[in-house]
Amino acid sequence: MDNPKLISVQVRRGDKNESELVAYEVPLEDGQSVLGVLQYIYDHLDPSIGFTCSCRIGLCSSCLMRVNGKVVQSCTTLADGDMVIEPYKEDTLVRDLVTELPLISRASLSKPNI
């Protein structure tokens, strides 16, 4: 693309105790996903941004986020203009957009069983 359109992306950064919206300007490629936009921010603007993803094709749900107020899989949601990206769940927030996803119970860390 010759002159890609710039969009304004605001990402909620921080943790349960403290967070703020941080703004980034991102060139928008046609057909890019919200996850692709985050990857662009991480690769080119700010590697400290926290988010999780795995399959990138809309199957695993590890990329759930709140985009403009709506909870979506960010890999299959197209970026089409300015947006606000927030964690999809506050109570299990680890950092930035990373939340624990309790699909199934897991062993607690302090369970040494010799």
Next chain:
Amino acid sequence: MNLHIEEELCCDVLVIGTEGTGARAALEAAEHGADVLAVTKGFMARSGATLTADGEIDVDSRSARNLFGVDGSPDDSPEQFARDMILEGDYLGDQRLVAIHTEEAPARVKELVDWGAQLEGFIQAPGHTYPRGLWIPGLKLARLLARRMVKRGISILENTMVLELLHDDDGVLGAVALHLPTGRLLLLRSRAIVMATGGAMRVFPLTTAPEELTGDGMAMALRCGAALQDMEFPMFLPYCFLTPPSLRGVIFPYDVSTLMEVHALNRNGERYMARWDPERMERTTRDINSVAAAMEIRAGRCSKAGGTYLSFKHLPRNLVDFSAEWFPGNLRNWRASGFNLRNFFLYIGEEAWEVAPASHFWNGGIRIDEHCATGVPGLFAAGEGTAGIHGANRLAGNALTMTQVWGKRAGLFASRFAKNKKLRKPPNVEVEHVVQTIARLKTESSGPTVIEVRREIRRIAGDLVGIIREEKKLQQALKAIADLRRDLARQHVVNQDPRFNREWVEGLQNENSLDVLEAIVRPSIARQESRGAMYRVDYPATDDDRWLCNLILRRKDDQWEMQEAPVNSIYLSLPTGTRRYGRKGESNRG
């Protein structure tokens, strides 16, 4: 930063990877009384390749008919299935392992059904003499196994990246891992280890596979003294989306090519497959389709985005529309995985799609014997990222079968091994050594960023290794890898927040990916022929007289050692002579 081990966990069997293979191994080890700890870099049933699998899972046609009442052929048998595997693997499969695989497959799929899996179809994919492809969507399979693990009370540690195995001359002692949510280092002590970490497809710039698959397990096993085998045969899937960006790597166009008559075109509008397989054209096997597309791209006849075109404009509009109704379940209505293609294309079939071959599966990997043993006492391995089952190329639907057959075996033999072993304490110096290597990544600041290193790894993999290989470029790749190795020690990390630090993870993955990349390049240089998933443009023929052998790699004191091993051919005799790439070799016995 003062880095140290903050938590210690003990178990009989440590299973690394929790998906198709790892889950099956964990369940089996627990069944035999072992105290199991299963660890995954991502979330369980939300990471790895298993959940992304379309769903084809193979057993011989006769067993499928007898066990599940599907329309299979009574003329098929485990032996015939094994024969097809050996042929498709271009005779590099270990025939002892192949025989076990086809023999045990029916019982493994039967188990899944007993545990609640629904069979959603039955198909015949190319390369199979009979229909063998039962259908259990990967996501359902992964969730079924995960639920069973939880029910069984198996300890599961998610979001935990294993970084290095600990061992001494008597065998494995455990592993050091990074707990991603907290950034704490864990010492995982165990009597035996099962490596079930999948492939390394993410080494390549275009891939169908998820984030985690960076070859960690293969690299760790190699550094621990195990051998890698058949690493020159990463498999590529033709016709994956190249553009638009969000669809990159999605395999839907390939699926369509197996269901409808499509045309693969270069920029001149030519159906280039006529030069490779005039009879079967786009219906030929995946390796030949991939090589042909890569040759078009290399010759400069590529699409606007650098791939090739896949067109079905020649088909009537109502025919194309109708296909949305009869395609198999998860492909129906132009659903490509989680995408709705109607959001991207005004009218499906009007435009050609821009596609390219994408890295899809790892045929080679850790060398194992029939007991999943690696040669390092206590280290077992199974599933994708182990060698010998598929040889130089894999049959469709046979990876999911592999996860169940070999996952179970690994769990069984690891639990048996663990019974007779003491839990030994890893020497402090060894633990400290591993910790120091990790600490370096956290504090170093003089080199390129981890993101730059990752880009360079993918550039080398894409531009200098890729599908079409040649001596000159492979030598350049070796040199570029050596340069990058120096940088690797000085990788720069910008962010030091310990919680879910992507840069740390990438930096640590980079070390593994670079080892794996070099493990592809070395045997690719040695093997002066084309076979299965590997094509050498400077040696385009298949040479059965010289190259019917497995190339085996080890690393000793930072030096690579490569060895040729004869193929195990106890059932089917090996062909002789030379033949055109893509033509099947003839066996005269079996």
